Amino acid sequence: MxxxxxxxxxxxxxxxxxxxxxxxxxxxxxxxxxxxxxxxxxxxxxxxxxxxxxxxxxxxxxxxxxxxxxxxxxxxxxxxxxxxxxxxxxxxxxxxxxxxxxxxxxxxxxxSPGDVVRLPAGHLEATPTDHGDPTGIGFRLEYDDGVIYYTGDTALTDELFDCIEDATVAIINVVRPGSDRIRGHLCTHDVIELVREAPELERVFITHFGMKMIRVGPGREARRIERETGVETIAPKDGRAYEL
Ligand SMILES: [Zn+2]
The missing domain is CATH 3.60.15.10 (Ribonuclease Z/Hydroxyacylglutathione hydrolase-like)
Known part of the structure; x- marks a missing residue:
């Protein structure tokens, strides 16, 4: 930032x-x-x-x-x-x-995690995180064509596997490359573990890159996730739009 x-x-x-x-x-x-x-x-x-x-x-x-x-x-x-x-x-x-x-x-x-809001597009459910702010959330947005899961900032917990289980699109905040973990955040290795347990996933977007991630290249990490999970993975460019 x-x-x-x-x-x-x-x-x-x-x-x-x-x-x-x-x-x-x-x-x-x-x-x-x-x-x-x-x-x-x-x-x-x-x-x-x-x-x-x-x-x-x-x-x-x-x-x-x-x-x-x-x-x-x-x-x-x-x-x-x-x-x-x-x-x-x-x-x-x-x-x-x-x-x-x-x-x-x-x-x-x-x-708070578990709360649901009805929207014109479907339902949004707040999801749990494990991060510095103890009340932090992500969301699951269920709409006509599937389920979008956004992790928010979080470390890897068992709860995330439940949240991503039936997601069709995942937007994942991944701060560091490889298995280089930092407290309260996900690394590429965590994303691979998560995505492997989500059989419905059609597309993954990774974002929220730290400096080490930027140095090695988010695109390289996206290709690695894709190679190891078989799910299309995109490291979006700033200002670009992508199909869900
Ligand atoms: Zn944060």
Whole structure:
């Protein structure tokens, strides 16, 4: 995030009736414009946890979604830390949007693992993570054509295997290459283990690359995952759109 060797604006999922911006970190709005996409055509914003690479432009995106705060519309979904704020012995997290911005969307929902939100496109279920922010979440989005699973930031746990089991598309935050583990995050080796246990998977996207990952090349790691699991794996380029 602090070097901007790669951009940190998160990603957007576009289904026929849902345009959802996920984890709008630094540069989200500018990257969206540079990619030639609308900044205002957004139906929902999802913030997985209260670390700045995932939330700093959440308020900016709320302004975009609500036409500068002139229209009450859209959905803001976030972890408990992101929406309500959360404090325990590990730290004091969020909330990541001001009281003013909380009033702008039509609905603001604080999600804990297992909670389900009904959307025009289907159901979104918050999934568990094991990460610095104890309330961090990912999601499973069940829609007409399958199940999209986004891990959020997390270490490898047994629960992830349940979340990915019937997914058709997985978006996986993988910070380090090979088996180079860092606490609270996944490495390439973890992704291979996960993907091997997901027989329905048609496509995997890897993102959230750390500096070591960028040095070895995310494309190389994607090819390795593909080779060892047989599932098409993409390391997206900044600003590019991909078919789900
Ligand atoms: Zn994090």
């Amino acid at each position: 602090i070097t901007q060797k790669r951009r940190t604006g998160g990603f957007r999922i576009e289904l026929p009736n849902l345009r959802m911006q996920v984890d709008p970190g630094p540069g989200c709005l500018l990257s969206t414009r540079l990619a030639g996409r609308s900044t205002t055509a957004v139906d929902a914003i999802f913030v997985s946890h209260s670390h700045p690479d995932h939330y700093t432009e959440a308020e900016v995106l709320i302004e975009a979604m609500t036409q500068g705060g002139t229209k009450t519309k859209g959905l803001f979904l976030g972890s408990e830390s992101a929406v309500e704020g959360y404090r325990d012995e590990s730290g004091d997290y969020g909330p990541v949007i001001s009281a003013y911005h909380r009033e702008l969307p039509k609905r603001v929902v604080s999600l």
